[in-house]
Amino acid sequence: MLGNGIGWRARARLSAAAVALGVLAAGATATGATAASATSASVTTASSGPVVATAGGAVRGMATGAADEFLGIPYAAPPVGSLRWRPPQRAARWHGVRDATQFGPHCAQSVSPFGQASTSEDCLYLNVFSPPGSTRANHRLPVMVWIHGGALVTGESNDYDPAKLVGNDAIVVTINYRLGALGFLAHPALASHPGGPSGDYGLMDQQAALRWVQRNIGQFGGDPRNVTIFGESAGGLSVLSQLASPGARGLFAKAIVESGAYNLTQAPLATAEAAGEAFATSAGCASQTAACLRSLPVATILANQTATGYTPDIDGQVLTQSIGTALSSGQFNRVPVIDGTNHDEWRLFVAESGLEGAPVTAANYQSMIASTLGVTPAIAAVIAAQYPLSAYPSPSVALGAVGTDAIFACPALTVDNSVSKYVPTFAYEFNDENAPELFLPPVSFPYGAAHASELQYLFGLPNAVPLSSAQQQLAAAMQGYWTNFAKRGFPSSFGEPNWPHFDSAGQQMISLIPPQPQAETDFAAEHNCAFWALAG
Secondary structure, three states: OOOOOOOHHHHHHHHHHHHHOOOOOOOOOOOOOOOOOOOOOOEEOOOOOOEEEEOOEEEEOEEOOOOEEEEEEEOOOOOOHHHOOOOOOOOOOOOOEEEOOOOOOOOOEOOEOOEOOEOOOOOOEEEEEEOOOHHHOOOOEEEEEEEOOOOOOOOOHHHOEOHHHHOOOOEEEEEOOOOHHHHHOOOHHHOOOOOOOOOOHHHHHHHHHHHHHHHHHHHHOEEEEEEEEEEEOHHHHHHHHHHHOHHHOOOOOEEEEEOOOOOOOOEEHHHHHHHHHHHHHHHOOOOOOHHHHHHOOHHHHHHHOOOOOOOOEEOOOOOOOOHHHHHHHOOOOOOOEEEEEEOOOOHHHHHHHHHOOOOOOOOOHHHHHHHHHOOOHHHHHHHHHHOOHHHOOOHHHHHHHHHHHHHHHHHHHHHHHHHOOOOOEEEEEEOOOOOOOOOOOOOOOOOOOOOOOOHHHOOEOOOOOOOOHHHHHHHHHHHHHHHHHHHHOOOOOOOOOOOOOOOOOOOOEEEEOOOOOEEEOOHHHHOOHHHHHHHO
């Protein structure tokens, strides 16, 4: 028994450890589209393609056959100059017909296996993908708004092709939002008033995009009363944040969380602002003034921000309490929820660490547990006894199990148990042990169903590889579940394996395994969640 060895402080360190090794979402080595600057010749009256009148002006998209696509639509004013580190403002109207056939710039970030380098602050754009002809018909189709992941420091909307979801008669909107320090820096000088909220600008951007959807999606054939938000990794954490945020109330009707439960305890504003002051000093603003911070070059901000990721803070406005507290008390936006994880989440980060020169060995296994979870050597020894090397084919796989269970699986079960008391809840585990690994090269151990490996089963990705026939069957089932949920609030339909409601008594969920999903009832036991409950 660990007693108080891992309490709330350690849970915070667990979450920080998840980010520290890069809890990154997929997506990002290349894309076929070229980003178009908002200040370039983006307004025209010539060309062909479907035209839609939005509140900001008309946009002309393109018909690809699989979908009508409207790319690079501004949903907020560029957050530059005096608007840096301020809540998003309404985008300026335009005259004529705006070309919407190229993606807008994506938000400032350093290059990584999970995102394309950018120094653009002018990045608050979204993309609408609708079934062919839906803009010309009197449709009220379900709307799915995708929030990309990337540890809140990397990623972009244009890596995710939702054609298969659109083919199931859904409209999909993908969005950019401010990342890294530009999106999540809290600092007293940036507060709207002394002691007032600062930070969480990226979450504010997401809400601004959802307000744009409420105002405009009907013109594309969508139903603003039937909006589902969904996201993976930091995008899943964003979905949980919007569930907990008073400001998001009424902006969506359903929520899907993929691998997002890794950070259920947020830092208080004072802690986040202290980190912001340290950032200001390192970036050359020892004066700690807003004027200095807003004059910093983007390159300086990227060079001095926390490279391992950001998490939201309890800023007092966007978030008034920690996510876990809001969910367990029922003080959240009560909508139906899908929540899930992948069977081998942490193996991605074990592989990343090994590729960077820090492999797991029998000799350093306990110290790797300690550094991964932020615990003492004594506690690491207790955890190692629960996860003995003799039970696993390699030390890497053993550490992968530790990280998966402590950081992803059991926190997800906590979310399931919390929200199912108040709203219809559907839980899953993605279980394709042969899922392609798209973002890192082969290593000495199998990746299994690693973090982000389910994304190719829902989206077309720029670095995708062909799926086997059994995997294609699973992908079709998953696409059906996701869009059924968006349409009706429950994922099952006739002819598909039933996906049961989750409740804390039976803890039933579905195992997404090829070729056909199956019921799963031993998730808690398989992931040692009773042990981690004692550890907490």
